[in-house]
Amino acid sequence: xxxxxxxxxxxxxxxxxxxPLVALTLPWISIMLASLVPGWAMIASAPxxxxxxFLFFISWQQLRPGLLxxxxxxxxxxxxxxxxxxxxxxxxLLWSLSAIxxxxxxxxxxxxxxxxxxxxxxxxxxxxxxxxxxxVNIAGAAAPIHVIVPQIVIxxxxxxxxxxxxxxxxxxxxxxxxxxx
Amino acid sequence: MAPPANRRSGFxxxxxxxxxxxxIAGAIGAVVGLGLVVISIANPGAFSGLRGAAxxxxxxxxxxxxxxxxxxxxxxxxxxGFFKFGSEHARLERELAEAKVRLVEADAIRAENRRLKxxxxxxxxxxxxxxxxxxxxxxxxxxxxxxTLDAGRDKGLTxxxxxxSKLGLVGRILEVGASTSRVLLIxxxxxxxxxxxxxxxxxxxxxxxxxxxxxxxxxxLGINPLKKGDVMVTSGSGGLYRPGTPMAILTEIVRxxxxxxxxxxxSDTDYVMVEKVWxxxxxxxxxxxxxxxxx
Numbered sequence: 001x002x003x004x005x006x007x008x009x010x011x012x013x014x015x016x017x018x019x020p021l022v023a024l025t026l027p028w029i030s031i032m033l034a035s036l037v038p039g040w041a042m043i044a045s046a047p048x049x050x051x052x053x054f055l056f057f058i059s060w061q062q063l064r065p066g067l068l069x070x071x072x073x074x075x076x077x078x079x080x081x082x083x084x085x086x087x088x089x090x091x092x093l094l095w096s097l098s099a100i101x102x103x104x105x106x107x108x109x110x111x112x113x114x115x116x117x118x119x120x121x122x123x124x125x126x127x128x129x130x131x132x133x134x135x136v137n138i139a140g141a142a143a144p145i146h147v148i149v150p151q152i153v154i155x156x157x158x159x160x161x162x163x164x165x166x167x168x169x170x171x172x173x174x175x176x177x178x179x180x181x
Numbered sequence: 182m183a184p185p186a187n188r189r190s191g192f193x194x195x196x197x198x199x200x201x202x203x204x205i206a207g208a209i210g211a212v213v214g215l216g217l218v219v220i221s222i223a224n225p226g227a228f229s230g231l232r233g234a235a236x237x238x239x240x241x242x243x244x245x246x247x248x249x250x251x252x253x254x255x256x257x258x259x260x261x262g263f264f265k266f267g268s269e270h271a272r273l274e275r276e277l278a279e280a281k282v283r284l285v286e287a288d289a290i291r292a293e294n295r296r297l298k299x300x301x302x303x304x305x306x307x308x309x310x311x312x313x314x315x316x317x318x319x320x321x322x323x324x325x326x327x328x329t330l331d332a333g334r335d336k337g338l339t340x341x342x343x344x345x346s347k348l349g350l351v352g353r354i355l356e357v358g359a360s361t362s363r364v365l366l367i368x369x370x371x372x373x374x375x376x377x378x379x380x381x382x383x384x385x386x387x388x389x390x391x392x393x394x395x396x397x398x399x400x401x402l403g404i405n406p407l408k409k410g411d412v413m414v415t416s417g418s419g420g421l422y423r424p425g426t427p428m429a430i431l432t433e434i435v436r437x438x439x440x441x442x443x444x445x446x447x448s449d450t451d452y453v454m455v456e457k458v459w460x461x462x463x464x465x466x467x468x469x470x471x472x473x474x475x476x
Contacts, residue, residue, distance in 0.1 A: 017200030036239060040246040043328050043447040045319035045368045045393040077214060081228075082235035085320025085327045088228040089217020096210035103207070136324045139222045141370040143324045143391040153357040160185075 016176035026173040027068060028076065030166070031056045035080040047148060048151070050155035052162070053080045054128055057095055058102060059166040065106045073099045080091050086132055087139040096129055098124050118159065125155045218388060226356070233358025236318075236329050240361050243317035244331055251451050310454040312336040316351075316364065316447060324391055326369035328447060330455070333358045342423060346453045349427040350374065350415060351446035354455070364430055366447055367428070368393055376428055377416040383407070385438060387429060395429045395441040407431055407439045423459040 035053030042049075057076060061068055073095030081093040105120055129148050137143060220227050236243075261271065314332035332338055334357055344351045345366055351370065357364040365372055368389040376387045376397070384400045397413060399405065411431045417424030429441035 037246075039318035039321060039329075040243050040250075042250070042321055043316045043319040043450070045326065045366065045443065045447055046391070047322060047324050049321040053322075070203045071210045073207070074210035074213060077210070081217075082232055083239075083318075083320075085323035085325040087225075088220055088232075089212070089214050089219075090219040093211055093218055094213025096207055096214055100204065100207045100211070103204070133324050135218060139225065141325060141391070143370045146323060147391040 015180050017180055018174045019177045022095050022175075022177065023173050026073075027060045027064070027167060031060065031076050032079050032170050036083055037078075039083055043155065047151045048154070050125075050158050051084070051128065051132070053084070054091070055096075055125070055155065055159055055162045056166060058098060058121055058124055059162050061102045061106075062121065063098065063163070063166055063170060065103075068099070070099050070103055071096070073097075087135055090132060090135045093135075094128055098128065121159050122156050123157065126152055129155065161173065183266070210338060217223050229356040229363075232363065233333070233356055233361065236361040236363070237333070237358050240317065240331055243329065244315070247315050247317045247331070271411070284471050311342060312338060312454055312455045313452050314455060315452055316450065317361070319366075319447070322436060324370075326366040326372075326389065326391070327355070328352065328364045328366055330354070330362045330364050330453070331360070332455065333360045333362045335360050336455075338362050339458070342424045342457050343426070343456050343459070344453050345426055345456060346445045346447075346450040348450070349429075349443070350422065351445055351450065351453050353421065368395065368443060374415040374422055374428065375416045375418045378407070379412045379414045383418070384418070385413065387413060387441065390440070393443070395443060397429070397431065397439040397441050399438045402437060405434060405436065405438070407434055409434060409439075411439075412444070417459055421458060423456060 031053055034056040037051050038052045051163050053076070057068075057073070074092055077089075077092035077095040080095070081088045084091060101124065102120070109116065129152050130145075133143060133145065197329070217228075242293045247276045252295055312332045314330050314336065317331045319328040320326065330344070338354055338357050340354055340357055342354045345351060350367055352364045352366040352369075354362050355365045366389070367374060367387065368391070370389050370391045372389045374387045377384050383406055386394045386400065388398065390396050401409070409431055410449055412427060413429045413431070415422040415426040423446075427444050429443055431439040431441045433440040459474070
């Protein structure tokens with residue numbers, strides 16, 4: 001008779017383990033792609049897309065606390081700064097601070113549900129966008145605050161979707177590819 | 182969600198130290214970020230080389246998606262066009278008839294213009310485009326309005342060159358890389374372009390609002406002569422932007438100027454032209470009538 005049905009993506013699981021290379025690098029690669037690719041989608045004349053790199057960054061930390069080290073904001077923020085248009089270093093600063101905040105929340109509130117995670121994420125996203133605008137304005141642009149309102153709304157609403165995508169990538173990350181000997 | 186079990190340090194000194202050190206590393210990241218921000222605020226061009234190199238490296242992929250973006254837009258407009266065909270055709274025929282008349286008028290004006298310029302002994306400066314290139318990416322998640330152009334030093338581009346599409350001004354070059362360059366779009370809040378009303382030359386400045394519109398500020402304060410629907414073109418004063426490039430159409434009148442919509446929406450433009458930096462001619466030597474001619 002036929003054995004239990006397996007999905008094609010996972011394949012046979014016995015005697016197999018996830019590849020450590022994929023498991024370690026996929027979060028970093030997905031965050032870097034999220035920083036890079038959205039800029040190609042359109043030539044926008046207003047800030048309309050959410051800061052997707054940052055959304056992926058906090059989503060990975062909420063899904064897998066401790067997978068990204070606290071200092072991950074330094075290299076990933078540097079990469080984001082190359083393409084974001086913000087004053088260079090603003091992502092390094094804000095991503096590092098938010099990593100520390102998330103780590104503290106993680107130790108204080110070990111048991112969480114969807115609503116608390118989303119509320120924490122909303123707080124971080126709003127703070128990130130407002131502080132990004134503040135840094136841009138300190139650097140010389142006099143952008144009014146109403147410019148970022150649509151972006152905040154889009155970012156907050158799209159965060160659960162980013163969480164879904166990150167969860168899918170996490171499944172790929174832990175797919176047992178390697179045959180154990 | 183249950184907490185992961187292996188993350189509590191407990192009484193292990195080693196685990197406690199490593200937790201402490203990871204916090205220190207995070208704080209160092211924040212301090213480094215703060216230092217970089219201070220440097221980039223003090224000297225905005227400090228990291229332009231790094232940014233240019235990054236844009237050069239990612240250029241092939243960005244170029245490919247730019248082509249895909251254009252194709253997908255064409256498909257959608259083709260489908261929309263199929264449904265609007267009849268009314269569109271009638272409208273276009275009507276407009277074509279009008280445009281033919283206008284064209285004849287424009288020819289006459291051009292001929293007259295040439296004759297008058299010959300009388301005044303003015304020669305037209307060369308206005309060929311330096312390069313034709315494509316906008317490949319933009320900072321759609323930031324408050325600043327930058328775009329990346331897929332031409333750089335290899336096509337002879339230099340800082341300050343104005344960029345325009347068929348419909349009007351798009352921006353100017355801010356940083357030049359090896360094969361890409363960074364464009365400051367006119368909707369950015371730091372972009373300031375001297376403009377005039379196309380009909381009678383009322384002078385003003387056009388500054389980006391950051392949300393896709395432009396703020397037109399009149400130079401002569403007093404009674405605001407602007408009206409909704411007026412078109413502003415670049416005036417060329419101070420150099421940089423060639424005079425007469427169409428730029429914006431007024432949508433809302435405010436006390437000391439107007440709010441305007443950009444004529445050449447950068448998301449609709451496929452290819453853009455890079456023009457030479459325009460330098461106004463020195464005024465002719467003073468004669469008995471000390472008039473100066475701009476062009």
